[in-house]
Amino acid sequence: MSLNGAANGTENIAxxxxxxxxxxxxxxxxxxxxxxxxxxxxxEGEQFANAFFDTAKKIEIAKALDEFGVDYIELTSPxxxxxxxxxxxxxxxxxxxxxxxxxxxxxMDDARIAVETGVDGVDVVIGTSQFLRQYSHGKDMTxxxxxxxxxxxxxxxxxxxxxxxxxxxFRSDLVDLLNIYRTVNDIGVNRVGIADTxxxxxxxxxxxxxxxxxxxxxCDIECHFHNDTGCAVANAYTALEAGAKLIDVSVLGIGxxxxxxxxxxxxxxxxxxxxxxxxxxxxxxxxxxxxxLVAEAVQVNIPFNNPITGFCAFTHKAGIxxxxxxxxxxxxxxxxxxxxxxxxxxxxANRLTGWNAIKSRVDQLNLDLTDTQVKxxxxxxxALGDIRALNIDDVDSxxxxxxxxxxxxxxxxxxxxxxxxxxTLEQPEAKRQKN
Amino acid sequence: MSLNGAANGTENIAxxxxxxxxxxxxxxxxxxxxxxxxxxxxxEGEQFANAFFDTAKKIEIAKALDEFGVDYIELTSPxxxxxxxxxxxxxxxxxxxxxxxxxxxxxMDDARIAVETGVDGVDVVIGTSQFLRQYSHGKDMTxxxxxxxxxxxxxxxxxxxxxxxxxxxFRSDLVDLLNIYRTVNDIGVNRVGIADTxxxxxxxxxxxxxxxxxxxxxCDIECHFHNDTGCAVANAYTALEAGAKLIDVSVLGIGxxxxxxxxxxxxxxxxxxxxxxxxxxxxxxxxxxxxxLVAEAVQVNIPFNNPITGFCAFTHKAGIxxxxxxxxxxxxxxxxxxxxxxxxxxxxANRLTGWNAIKSRVDQLNLDLTDTQVKxxxxxxxALGDIRALNIDDVDSxxxxxxxxxxxxxxxxxxxxxxxxxxTLEQPEAKRQKN
Numbered sequence: 001m002s003l004n005g006a007a008n009g010t011e012n013i014a015x016x017x018x019x020x021x022x023x024x025x026x027x028x029x030x031x032x033x034x035x036x037x038x039x040x041x042x043x044e045g046e047q048f049a050n051a052f053f054d055t056a057k058k059i060e061i062a063k064a065l066d067e068f069g070v071d072y073i074e075l076t077s078p079x080x081x082x083x084x085x086x087x088x089x090x091x092x093x094x095x096x097x098x099x100x101x102x103x104x105x106x107x108m109d110d111a112r113i114a115v116e117t118g119v120d121g122v123d124v125v126i127g128t129s130q131f132l133r134q135y136s137h138g139k140d141m142t143x144x145x146x147x148x149x150x151x152x153x154x155x156x157x158x159x160x161x162x163x164x165x166x167x168x169x170f171r172s173d174l175v176d177l178l179n180i181y182r183t184v185n186d187i188g189v190n191r192v193g194i195a196d197t198x199x200x201x202x203x204x205x206x207x208x209x210x211x212x213x214x215x216x217x218x219c220d221i222e223c224h225f226h227n228d229t230g231c232a233v234a235n236a237y238t239a240l241e242a243g244a245k246l247i248d249v250s251v252l253g254i255g256x257x258x259x260x261x262x263x264x265x266x267x268x269x270x271x272x273x274x275x276x277x278x279x280x281x282x283x284x285x286x287x288x289x290x291x292x293l294v295a296e297a298v299q300v301n302i303p304f305n306n307p308i309t310g311f312c313a314f315t316h317k318a319g320i321x322x323x324x325x326x327x328x329x330x331x332x333x334x335x336x337x338x339x340x341x342x343x344x345x346x347x348x349a350n351r352l353t354g355w356n357a358i359k360s361r362v363d364q365l366n367l368d369l370t371d372t373q374v375k376x377x378x379x380x381x382x383a384l385g386d387i388r389a390l391n392i393d394d395v396d397s398x399x400x401x402x403x404x405x406x407x408x409x410x411x412x413x414x415x416x417x418x419x420x421x422x423x424t425l426e427q428p429e430a431k432r433q434k435n
Numbered sequence: 436m437s438l439n440g441a442a443n444g445t446e447n448i449a450x451x452x453x454x455x456x457x458x459x460x461x462x463x464x465x466x467x468x469x470x471x472x473x474x475x476x477x478x479e480g481e482q483f484a485n486a487f488f489d490t491a492k493k494i495e496i497a498k499a500l501d502e503f504g505v506d507y508i509e510l511t512s513p514x515x516x517x518x519x520x521x522x523x524x525x526x527x528x529x530x531x532x533x534x535x536x537x538x539x540x541x542x543m544d545d546a547r548i549a550v551e552t553g554v555d556g557v558d559v560v561i562g563t564s565q566f567l568r569q570y571s572h573g574k575d576m577t578x579x580x581x582x583x584x585x586x587x588x589x590x591x592x593x594x595x596x597x598x599x600x601x602x603x604x605f606r607s608d609l610v611d612l613l614n615i616y617r618t619v620n621d622i623g624v625n626r627v628g629i630a631d632t633x634x635x636x637x638x639x640x641x642x643x644x645x646x647x648x649x650x651x652x653x654c655d656i657e658c659h660f661h662n663d664t665g666c667a668v669a670n671a672y673t674a675l676e677a678g679a680k681l682i683d684v685s686v687l688g689i690g691x692x693x694x695x696x697x698x699x700x701x702x703x704x705x706x707x708x709x710x711x712x713x714x715x716x717x718x719x720x721x722x723x724x725x726x727x728l729v730a731e732a733v734q735v736n737i738p739f740n741n742p743i744t745g746f747c748a749f750t751h752k753a754g755i756x757x758x759x760x761x762x763x764x765x766x767x768x769x770x771x772x773x774x775x776x777x778x779x780x781x782x783x784a785n786r787l788t789g790w791n792a793i794k795s796r797v798d799q800l801n802l803d804l805t806d807t808q809v810k811x812x813x814x815x816x817x818a819l820g821d822i823r824a825l826n827i828d829d830v831d832s833x834x835x836x837x838x839x840x841x842x843x844x845x846x847x848x849x850x851x852x853x854x855x856x857x858x859t860l861e862q863p864e865a866k867r868q869k870n
Contacts, residue, residue: 024639047756049747049782050739052824080754081786083821127759135762168766200707200769203638203669204459204676228769229707230700230742234638234669241639256756256767258740258748265665272635272664303738304485305693307665312484313693319515321482321691324562327570331603332691334635334663347484351516386518389487 023273029214029243033274036246037282038123038222039070039263041294042091043103044248044255046076050298051254057297058087059094061251064290066096069282070263074101074248078117079110085117092118099161106144106164111151121161121190124151127197128176129168141176145183152189163222165193170201170209178216185217191246192217196235199228199257203238210242222246225261227253232261237269251294252302264291268307272334285341308340317347319354326360349395351385353378361395367403377402458708464649464678468709471681472717473558473657474505474698476729477526478538479683479690481511485733486689492732493522494529496686499725501531504717505698509536509683513552514545520552527553534596541579541599546586556596556625559586562632563611564603576611580618587624598657600628605636605644613651620652626681627652631670634663634692638673645677657681660696662688667696672704686729687737699726703742707769720776743775752782754789761795784830786820788813793834800831802838812837 023032042058045051053061058075065073073096078085092100099120104110106126114122126144127136133144148164155162164184166172181192194209206223213221223239223246225232236247253262264287271278278284288309295302304310314337316325324331325346337344348357355371355378362369362377369377381398384390458467477493480486488496493510500508508531513520527535534555539545541561549557561579562571568579583599590597599619601607616627629644641658648656658674658681660667671682688697699722706713713719723744730737739745749772751760759766760781772779783792790806790813797804797812804812816833819825 047753047787049750049752052785052820054823076787081817081821083786131763131766132759135766136759198767198769202672202676202704202708204642204673207639227740228742228748229704230668230697231672231704233665237637237666238639238669241637253740256752257750258742258745262665262740269637269664269666273637300739301736303740304735305662305688305697305738307663307693310693313663315484315692317484317691318482324567324571328566331566331570332633334633350487351518352482352511382516385487386516388489 024241027241027243029211030241031243031245032237032240032270033277034245035240035270036071037263037266038072038074038101038246038248039065039098039250040074040103040248040260041065041250041254041263043074043076044224044260045250045294045298047256048254048259048298050300053297055083055087055090058091061294061297062091062094062096062098064286064293065251066094066098067283068263068286068290070098070249071246072101072121073098074103074123075119076102077104077110078102078113079104085113088114088117088119092120101161101163106147106151108147108151108154111154115155115158115160119160121163122155123163123165123193124148124155125165125167125193125195127168128166128173128180129171130173131171132168141180145180148180148184149187152184152187156188161190163191163193164189165195165222165224167195168197169194170196170205171198174209174212178213181213182216185219189219191220191222193222193224194239194244195224196226196232197224199226199232201225201235202229202231203234206235206238207242210239210244214243220245222248224248226255226257227259227261228257232259233265233269236261236266237273251290252300252306254294254298254300262307263287264309265307268335271339275339279339284339287340288342308335308342313337314342315345315347317350318352319357322346322348322360323354323356326356349381349385349390349392351382351390353381353385358395358399362399362403365396365399367399369403369406373402373406459676462676462678464646465676466678466680467672467675467705468712469680470675470705471506472698472701473507473509473536473681473683474500474533474685475509475538475683475695476500476685476689476698478509478511479659479695480685480729480733482691483689483694483733485735488732490518490522490525493526496729496732497526497529497531497533499721499728500686501529501533502718503698503721503725505533505684506681507536507556508533509538509558510554511537512539512545513537513548514539520548523549523552523554527555536596536598541582541586543582543586543589546589550590550593550595554595556598557590558598558600558628559583559590560600560602560628560630562603563601563608563615564606565608566606567603567632576615580615583615583619584622587619587622591623596625598626598628599624600630600657600659602630603632604629605631605640606633609644609647613648616648617651620654624654626655626657628657628659629674629679630659631661631667632659634661634667636660636670637664637666638669641670641673642677645674645679649678655680657683659683661690661692662694662696663692667694668700668704671696671701672708686725687735687741689729689733689735697742698722699744700742703770706774710774714774719774722775723777743770743777748772749777750780750782752785753787754792757781757783757795758789758791761791784816784820784825784827786817786825788816788820793830796830797834797838800834802834804838804841808837808841 023030078088103123221244225235249263253259358378359374458465513523538558656679660670684698688694793813794809
């Protein structure tokens with residue numbers, strides 16, 4: 001178990017207590033430090049409005065997911081279309097480390113096609129809420145159980161993994177749910193799935209349902225959360241706390257409507273909880289390229305506020321933030337940009353800047369100003385920042401002008417050196433290290 | 436209390452049980468149905484990397500927030516820069532319904548400037564975690580308490596609201612926190628704030644801290660959640676369940692790094708929990724324009740997967756989804772697009788489409804096909820969808836071609852009518868209503 005919550009060179013603080021964002025001590029069933037990913041960009045993601053993946057693109061994405069290290073790759077049902085079936089076969093033959101799954105309706109027609117594709121497992125789903133029973137398939141729970149048992153035994157007889165999931169689980173009758181989960185557990189499914197199909201669940205509901213289910217089944221529990229109300233990442237985390245083992249994700253969360261738990265955001269959540277486990281399993285430095293690959297394939301921009309890879313995820317602006325970040329990045333960062341192959345940025349060219357950020361810039365420019373002088377030039381920068389948006393050149397010009405003025409009259413040798421080679425930033429190493 | 440979880444014309448289901456996404460019966464302290472918003476686009480949002488708001492833009496945004504119906508508008512500290520001070524004064528003079536707050540460091544210099552601006556209240560913040568005490572202000576808790584009391588009493592003496600917030604609350608010592616909150620509660624602050632400054636908190640931590648604090652203070656509790664690990668919406672909701680009253684939000688969540696709880700996403704969460712309350716207080720039909728206003732001001736795109744206003748938030752694609760949505764939108768929607776002045780879209784032009792979606796399109800085109808014929812033309816559409824991305828015109832052409840072929844030999848009058856006026860979709864009203 002890591003003490004990563006307080007990493008970044010602050011071991012003196014970190015070692016005094018365990019990671020406060022780690023697994024909760026009271027959650028003895030928690031899988032926060034042993035979770036697995038079912039990556040569904042090629043199934044749920046194909047249901048995203050903009051998605052059309054041809055075979056070559058599917059293979060490229062599958063390989064990239066495998067390099068990232070996902071545990072399972074889930075594919076569109078081979079019953080959806082003839083090409084979908086061929087793509088299942090092609091990806092199952094790639095020999096990836098990740099296990100290949102396909103997702104089918106709870107129907108023998110689909111099951112027969114699925115087991116012939118060569119996949120490692122089949123994810124079966126059927127609607128169990130009154131809404132879906134009434135308006136989708138029109139069947140009662142006895143029928144649901146009967147067809148589930150038939151499909152599960154058929155898939156198991158082919159020696160591959162089988163998952164049974166309800167659909168719209170959070171609007172299903174609890175007793176109905178527990179009954180069918182117990183039935184399929186008893187006949188030996190590898191895992192059962194809970195699905196928040198409409199994105200309505202909240203974290204404490206999730207915790208309660210998973211904990212309850214955990215007392216009914218012995219198999220693993222998988223969870224699938226839609227993001228309509230913005231809780232898909234938190235629900236996934238809370239499900240793991242309650243004892244779920246596997247989370248469905250997709251790259252950038254693409255899926256029906258506004259999608260499901262995004263892979264990247266869940267990585268952010270999990271690395272805050274157990275950095276060692278996440279780093280040992282997943283190749284986080286591939287995250288950005290993976291997101292770019294999928295974003296280009298479905299013609300969207302990576303959201304400006306995307307966790308980890310959003311353009312400003314590691315940008316610090318306010319003066320008091322910049323001051324502390326310069327002293328110790330952990331003060332305002334729970335994530336380490338270097339874990340993802342990214343870098344931190346202190347945004348000092350604005351009216352909210354503070355003298356610590358400007359002092360750091362003065363040092364980067366290898367100029368020599370006292371703290372009082374830095375505070376004075378900071379006021380000049382803030383005054384211009386009040387009038388218009390600033391860029392780095394604006395700030396550097398103000399600093400250089402100020403430096404030239406204050407250093408000319410009283411430090412003739414320095415001034416003349418500056419005036420002779422005004423553009424150079426070369427300084428003796430000793431000087432640079434002083435700061 | 437609404438039964439909105441199952442709205443959209445399914446009262447037969449909805450009335451059998453209370454809204455399962457409503458306030459949890461065991462949460463007797465819950466403010467899920469009585470929460471308030473502190474809108475911080477003009478404070479936290481100004482700390483977003485791209486933000487530079489001139490006075491006119493600030494006023495435009497403040498007025499738009501007021502029309503939306505936010506309870507409070509929080510502004511950048513008047514101590515940040517001279518223009519920031521003038522902008523506080525200008526917005527305080529607008530006579531908006533929303534109360535105007537400004538946000539200051541816990542320092543008498545800032546407090547003196549703030550009370551002169553004419554704002555309705557002051558939000559004071561100071562770092563309480565060991566990280567911030569060590570690397571930001573360098574003060575101990577005795578100093579923090581002493582300066583808090585001085586600033587609070589000074590602001591109160593001017594007859595305006597005062598909030599005291601810790602910063603980085605989830606990395607602060609619990610006893611330190613409770614001590615200072617009790618102290619400031621006893622001298623009469625209007626509210627105390629909890630801030631997840633680095634975005635590390637998870638929902639069950641939030642619930643525990645808010646519940647604990649609720650037993651220590653009698654004033655209102657405000658919460659501020661950063662979104663670094665994707666939990667800012669869920670944390671806000673869980674805080675309200677635990678008894679917090681006010682949530683800090685910004686439009687699109689803009690703020691330091693990747694920002695805080697987004698206004699729109701929180702509205703999605705809250706309307707699922709208590710639609711009547713949300714509709715009674717907030718003008719949701721203004722949400723989209725508000726987001727566009729701010730997105731343009733800070734030069735970002737609205738994220739493709741933004742709750743509610745993302746371009747595909749109400750787009751349904753997979754065949755089984757489309758079938759049920761056509762029968763009853765509540766099957767796959769927890770939000771009603773019409774609440775936000777938006778519309779639903781069934782995406783039928785793709786290989787995952789089903790015959791119910793195509794049947795609906797055939798009806799929209801006022802063509803007459805049997806179910807067997809619709810299933811046959813659906814296979815043709817899926818076959819082309821396997822080869823390339825489809826658009827609506829592709830699907831319509833396939834349907835029209837098919838319709839022409841099947842109707843020509845046996846229904847001469849219809850065929851000739853079609854061939855004479857192929858572009859018109861006019862049909863007798865009786866025909867249209869039949870479907």
